[in-house]
Amino acid sequence: MELNSSIPSGPLADKWTTHKAEIKLVNPANKRKYTVLVVGSGLAGASAAATLAELGYNVKCYCFQDSPRRAHSIAAQGGINAAKNYQNDGDSVHRLFYDTIKGGDFRAREANVHRLAEISVHIIDQCVAQGVPFAREYGGLLANRSFGGAQVSRTFYARGQTGQQLLLGAYQALEKEIKKGGVTMFPRTEMLDVVLVDGHAKGIVVRNLVTGAVDTHMGDAVLLCTGGYGNVFYLSTNAKGSNVTATWRAHRRGAAFANPCYTQIHPTCIPQSGEYQSKLTLMSESLRNDGRVWVPRRAEDVGKRPDEIADADRDYFLERKYPSYGNLSPRDIASRAAKEVCDEGRGVGPGGLGVYLDFRDSIRRSGEKTIAERYGNLFDMYQRITDENPYKVPMRIYPAVHYTMGGLWVDYNLMSNVPGLFVLGEANFSDHGANRLGASALMQGLADGYFVIPYTLGHYLAGRAPVGAGAAESPSARAAQADVEARTGKLLSIRGRRTVQSFHRELGRIMWDKCGMARDRAGLEWAIGRIGELRAEFWENVTVPGSGGELNQSLENAGRVADFLELGELMCRDALHREESCGGHFRVEYQEAGEAKRNDDAFAYVAAWEWKGEGQVQALHKEPLVYENIQLQTRSYK
Amino acid sequence: MGGSSGRTLNLTLNVWRQAGPGSAGGFKTYQAKGISTDASFLEMLDVVNEELAAKGEEPIAFDHDCREGICGSCGMLINGTAHGPWKMTTTCQLHMRAFRDGETITIEPWRASAFPVVKDLVVDRSAFDRIISAGGYVSIATGNAPDGNALPIPKVDADAAMDAAECIGCGACVAACPNASASLFTSAKVSHLGKLPQGQPERYRRALRMVAQMDLEHFGGCSLHGECMEACPKGISIDHIMQMNRDYVAASWKGEPIAKAGGAG
Numbered sequence: 018m019e020l021n022s023s024i025p026s027g028p029l030a031d032k033w034t035t036h037k038a039e040i041k042l043v044n045p046a047n048k049r050k051y052t053v054l055v056v057g058s059g060l061a062g063a064s065a066a067a068t069l070a071e072l073g074y075n076v077k078c079y080c081f082q083d084s085p086r087r088a089h090s091i092a093a094q095g096g097i098n099a100a101k102n103y104q105n106d107g108d109s110v111h112r113l114f115y116d117t118i119k120g121g122d123f124r125a126r127e128a129n130v131h132r133l134a135e136i137s138v139h140i141i142d143q144c145v146a147q148g149v150p151f152a153r154e155y156g157g158l159l160a161n162r163s164f165g166g167a168q169v170s171r172t173f174y175a176r177g178q179t180g181q182q183l184l185l186g187a188y189q190a191l192e193k194e195i196k197k198g199g200v201t202m203f204p205r206t207e208m209l210d211v212v213l214v215d216g217h218a219k220g221i222v223v224r225n226l227v228t229g230a231v232d233t234h235m236g237d238a239v240l241l242c243t244g245g246y247g248n249v250f251y252l253s254t255n256a257k258g259s260n261v262t263a264t265w266r267a268h269r270r271g272a273a274f275a276n277p278c279y280t281q282i283h284p285t286c287i288p289q290s291g292e293y294q295s296k297l298t299l300m301s302e303s304l305r306n307d308g309r310v311w312v313p314r315r316a317e318d319v320g321k322r323p324d325e326i327a328d329a330d331r332d333y334f335l336e337r338k339y340p341s342y343g344n345l346s347p348r349d350i351a352s353r354a355a356k357e358v359c360d361e362g363r364g365v366g367p368g369g370l371g372v373y374l375d376f377r378d379s380i381r382r383s384g385e386k387t388i389a390e391r392y393g394n395l396f397d398m399y400q401r402i403t404d405e406n407p408y409k410v411p412m413r414i415y416p417a418v419h420y421t422m423g424g425l426w427v428d429y430n431l432m433s434n435v436p437g438l439f440v441l442g443e444a445n446f447s448d449h450g451a452n453r454l455g456a457s458a459l460m461q462g463l464a465d466g467y468f469v470i471p472y473t474l475g476h477y478l479a480g481r482a483p484v485g486a487g488a489a490e491s492p493s494a495r496a497a498q499a500d501v502e503a504r505t506g507k508l509l510s511i512r513g514r515r516t517v518q519s520f521h522r523e524l525g526r527i528m529w530d531k532c533g534m535a536r537d538r539a540g541l542e543w544a545i546g547r548i549g550e551l552r553a554e555f556w557e558n559v560t561v562p563g564s565g566g567e568l569n570q571s572l573e574n575a576g577r578v579a580d581f582l583e584l585g586e587l588m589c590r591d592a593l594h595r596e597e598s599c600g601g602h603f604r605v606e607y608q609e610a611g612e613a614k615r616n617d618d619a620f621a622y623v624a625a626w627e628w629k630g631e632g633q634v635q636a637l638h639k640e641p642l643v644y645e646n647i648q649l650q651t652r653s654y655k
Numbered sequence: 656m657g658g659s660s661g662r663t664l665n666l667t668l669n670v671w672r673q674a675g676p677g678s679a680g681g682f683k684t685y686q687a688k689g690i691s692t693d694a695s696f697l698e699m700l701d702v703v704n705e706e707l708a709a710k711g712e713e714p715i716a717f718d719h720d721c722r723e724g725i726c727g728s729c730g731m732l733i734n735g736t737a738h739g740p741w742k743m744t745t746t747c748q749l750h751m752r753a754f755r756d757g758e759t760i761t762i763e764p765w766r767a768s769a770f771p772v773v774k775d776l777v778v779d780r781s782a783f784d785r786i787i788s789a790g791g792y793v794s795i796a797t798g799n800a801p802d803g804n805a806l807p808i809p810k811v812d813a814d815a816a817m818d819a820a821e822c823i824g825c826g827a828c829v830a831a832c833p834n835a836s837a838s839l840f841t842s843a844k845v846s847h848l849g850k851l852p853q854g855q856p857e858r859y860r861r862a863l864r865m866v867a868q869m870d871l872e873h874f875g876g877c878s879l880h881g882e883c884m885e886a887c888p889k890g891i892s893i894d895h896i897m898q899m900n901r902d903y904v905a906a907s908w909k910g911e912p913i914a915k916a917g918g919a920g
Contacts, residue, residue, distance in 0.1 A: 068797040083718060083777075084784050086824055087726040103804060139800070146800035148793045148853045150817040157807025175817060181725055182820060189792035196788040204781065227773055256720040290693045295701055296722045398724065401741070401748050404693070467797045516708045518701070563713045567675065568774045570716055571708055 018273060018627045020640045023428040024128040029646045030110075033132040036429070037472050041479035048073035050483045052236035053474065054221055056208045056263050058085030058191065060184055060459060061442025062242030064466025067190035070199030072471055077234060078191065079203045079223060081258055081573075086188045089244060089256040090462060093180025094301035094395065096162060096172035097144075097459040099137040104161055108169040110134045115647065117457060120166040120347050121422070121450020122600035122615065123649050124279070126623075126642065128429060129447045136464040141173055143467055147186040151175050164455035165302055166347040166654075172456040177301055177394045183459055187466070207573065208263045209501045211239060211270045211438065212494045218267075218438035219484055220494055222501045226573060229566040231505070233498045235488040237478055238437045240470065241267060242462075245421035245443040247280065249581045249588065250533070251525020253418035254286060254299040260577035261584050264425050264444050272433040273625035273638060275426035275446035277584065278592035281453055281601045282534050283419035284310075284351035287402055287412075288371045297417035298402060300374070300395055302455040305344040307379035307388060308412070310335050310351070312372050316362040323365075323373055323411050334358055334372075342654040349452040349601045349613075350654060352416035356534050357611065359415075366413045375411035416534060420458060422449040422601065423591075426625040426640070430473035431465060434625075437477065441465035446623065451600025505565050508575045513558030517575045520555050524548065524578070524585055532589050537605045541593040545586055552582040587635060591624055594637065617649050662692040664751060667759040668703065670715055673772050676779075680772065682761070692752040696739065697722060697729060699751055716775040724748040724888065727823030730830070731776045732763040737827035737886040745825065745888040765826050767835035769874045780826050782872035783840060789868035790861040791844040793853050812850050819847035821889040831886035834875030839883040841869050842899035843891050849902055859909045862902035 025036040043051070051074055055066040058080040066078040080088060100113040114134040118125055141159070145151065151173050152160040161170040175182040194200040205226040212220030212233060220235035246261035247253035268274045285300045313319055314332045334354055336343040346354070355372045358364065365371045380388050385408055389396065396407050403413070425433050425440040427447055432439050442462040449457065488494065531544035555578070563569040597620045598604050598613035607614045621642045626635035666687040673680030685707075690699045697719050704714035720728040724745040731746055733739035739749045754760065762776065770778040820843070828839035845862050848854030854861070877896055884893045 064797075071796040082720060082726075082728065083780060084824065086784070086787075087720055087728050089721060089726070092721045092723055092725050101803070139798075141803045142800035143795075143797055145803040145806075146793065146795045146853055148816070148848050148851050150813050150820050150847065150851065151803075153808055153810045153813040155810050157809050158804045175820075178725065178821065181823075182817075185820065189787060190797075192784060192788040193792045193794060195784075202784075204784075256726060257722060258720045291691050293691060293694045293698045293702055295695070295698050298723050397743075398748065401744060401750060402695075404750075404752060471797070512711070514709075516705050518705050518708075560708060560711060562708055562711055568716055568777065571714060 018434060018638050020273065020426065020434060020625055020638055021428060022126065022640060023430055024126070025429065029127060029131050032128050033135055040472060040476035043475045043479050045073055049075055051075060051478050052077065052484065053238050053240060054234060054236040055079070055240045055242060056221065057088065057242035057244060057444070058188070059088035059090035059242060059244055059442065060187055060462030061444070061466045062088070062240070063184065063187035063191045064463050065240055065242060065441060065470050066200050067187060067194050068467055068471050069474065070194035070197070076194070076200040077203065077236065078200055079206045079208055081205065081207045081226060083204055085191055085202060085204065086185065088184060089259050090184045090459070091181045092256065093459055094177045094299065095164060095303040096174035096179045096456040097140065097183065098164070098171050098456040099141045099173060099460065100134055100171060101138055101141060103159060104170045106169045108171050112169065113137060113171065116167050117448070117454060118450065118647060119652055120454035121452050122613065122652055123450065123617070123621070123644070124599055124642065125448055125450030127644055127646055132469070133448050133461060133464050136468045137460050139468060140460060140463045144183055144186050147190060149175065149182045149186045162303055162306060163345065165305065165345045165351070166342070166454040174303070177392060180459060183463065187463070209266060209576070210497045211267045212497045213270055213435065214488065214491055214493055217436045219488060222498050224501070224505070227568050229569065231498060231502055233489045233494045235484050235494065237481065237484050238439060238474060240439045240441060241425065241444050242441045242466065243444045245424065246581070246584055247418045247421050249524065249585050250418040250528045251521050252289065252294060252297050252529070254283060254297050257296060260580070262577050262580045264440070265580040265584055267425060267433070267435070267438060269628050270435065271628065272435045272438055273426040273627050274423070274587060275623050275625045276423035276591065277588045277626065278532065278595060278602050279422035279451045279600065280418060281348055281420040281422060282352040282416040283348055284355055284416050285374060285414045286417035287399065288366055288415040290367065298398065299417070299419060300399060300412065300414060302348070304374060304392055304395065307391065308344065308374040308376050309333055309378060310344055310355070310372055310374055312358045312363040312365060319363060319365050319369065323375070332358070332363070339654045346654045347452060347454060352534060353603060355416055371413035371415045373411035374414045376407060377411070380408065420453055422446065422451060422453055426623065430476060431469055432473070432477060439470060439474065441470060451602055504576070505572065508559070508561050508572060508579070509565055511557065511559050511561070513560050515554070515558045515560060517559060517561065517571060517578050520551065520559060521578045521581065523551060524582060528585050528588070532592050535603050535605050536592050538593065541589045544589045545593070548582060548586045548589065555579065555582055587626060590634070591626065595620055595624065615651070621649070664690045664692060664754060664756045666690060666754065669759065669761040671763045672715070672775050675774055676771050690751050692750070694751050695722070695747055696733070696749040696751065697747050716777050718777050719747060722747040725823060727825040730765060730825045730827055732765065732830060734761050737765070737830040738888055743888055743890050765830035767829045767874070769835060769837070769872045770826060770829060778826070780824070782874070783824050783826065783837070785872065786837065786841055786865055786868045787844060790857065790864035791848070793848060794857060806852055808852060816847050816850040819843045819850070819891065819895050822891050823889055825888065827886040827888060828883035829874065831882040832875065833880055833882065834878060836877045837869050837872070837874035838877035838896045838899065839887065839891055839893065841865050842895035845899040845902060846895035849898060859902060859906035862899055863906050866899070866903055
């Protein structure tokens, strides 16, 4: 397998401009002859589908939800970064680039990240023009807030619903193109395989989730914009439907899966309350602008009411350990610090798995009204879930799986190692290294969809003969469809005794315990064995009620959990092989004074895993990370 | 710690089961035992469904996804009320402490001819997408935008637009309306874009086209009952319907061709 990152030559700041000027174009009259299959309708998918249709391509877009407006990008709360420097506080494209590389613990590609920072400013312009109601100052100009891992205010936001408003902007652009006929939308449709013709991605096999019909759709390129795989942990902040199936099926057809062990544990989520728990709810990182994180200084105080604990007996551990970033330390660092104090027996709430996020001081300073204006909807949500009033008592929070930095390997053009198969947004691995900074996910999804793929897709398509009408009858298309039908039939025929949920919950517990916030060799080796056994049991003992010819949510779930059972093992293998700590990947064997200890000499590379067939271990390929412009250094937020 | 932690409930559920769009549906009774008051309403249904699945019976189908009140997927009539008893709360954010031990809960899908039942509690809300498609956008192609700060927008206008833009498209307004009107949903988008300078060039034609599509989809007319606003989990105000009606009427003075069918209401 060849991994050519296709990074343009020349100075870092000129690479994207030069590349755009040099890559091939598709004549406007020829664009309509190409069909582009866009899987997923979140920020990356909706923005790509709309923009490609505006350019004249014939686009088909697929989502498993009943409407493209419901993709999980909608749940992003806090904001979107852009190097506008409207605040005159020293921001620049270079600084956003540097913060993102550093935040990712020096495990991302320089060229991709610099392009992201350059594009960030155009995203804000585009969204404002679409009517996204960003927060504004009284003078009528755009407002900013600060986020973790940065010392400037560069985050644009729409109350606590930034993801919703950005997604609705992209969704409305998509609906505009649907009306014009440039996009055909397939809601309640799940992609279950990729079709390769002569090694190029030329189609997908999909299942209509209402009728159960399985079909093959052919096109000239396939764009996977299908989000992350955090639900491998069962409990995460992802939507219940979020899954790895599209990217995993592509992996099994030859696309390399990169850095699967890089997962982000978000520090501020509402702690689990019981066994029935179906998901974890995030409380936006923006709350750390005004909330102070603490636990009792002494373990014997954990049972006390928080207002009974005097200031001197409180340990504001983030402020103590990281005085210059304090409560706005990056997510991986804040999460680990919370785990550490809980491991010391100083955690609060049920099971001692929680720390306080306290607004007392900011309410005293700014008034309850101001705090309510900033975070009212989040406070309401917290109260509905926990039955506690965060204006009066501190929130209890605990880290939870939130985002996955790993994903399918892509080159600078966002193309995987399978020609014609492009991967955008969270589904690819490219921009966040080993840890993503807050408010950067929205930035990346929209950068890929609005401003990168419209250029790089044309470069791939230019000069290629459009796929013919009979392509769906090709042997590889028929074989892929037959595979999908056989697999669906198999899931329905097992009729065992154990529910899909029960397998998923057990897998999640294994992943959280052994491949979560802290990992070690023994735990990972055990997990690899245990996941293999669980997978074997799944295929013998799972029960999937109902039939394949109707809306069958158990069947949908079963297919997704089956893929998680394969992915989970690969994540553990990746975590096991990476004998260093970096960003969200913390190996307890590799630390220095409690902080992650990277090994740049041995591990400054992207780990890309190649599928070698059923029952075989994936093969590891390495793409070296070459830093020409910045110095690798130990990350410090102290 | 939670105000009601540790309590459990035993409940009787009357759930609408319907195999498909063409089939006749009916209520079936289930027991939900030992449900924690800290569980969400959907987690209560998960418990019931997992018991059904373990017995090889088909679980109750319902739409859900984010489970944090923002995607708009979930929605059911709970004891006759869209999204249940808590104000400004989606079904996924409704928690079981809202119910009493021993209570019987009736659960139905949204009832509206424009929202045909797909299965059990799942309905087809694609009419909402077609209403947006008719004009709920600003026609600006990617790459044409001026600088974000080139056009100052008064904070009050941006805030008012955001109030309308918070709509999650769940359909509770339609389900709550005695006429099954989609006026609150449609007007929220008309109003969101109509309050911003970016939305002005298409303001009147947007109102006309979206209203015409709403009528085509067989939603009922608005008679200002206000039930929609009561049921809306995001607190979208009925004032937006006034705004939509004004824009619709104003469109005629502006010389926009009036659609033949229907009216703004």
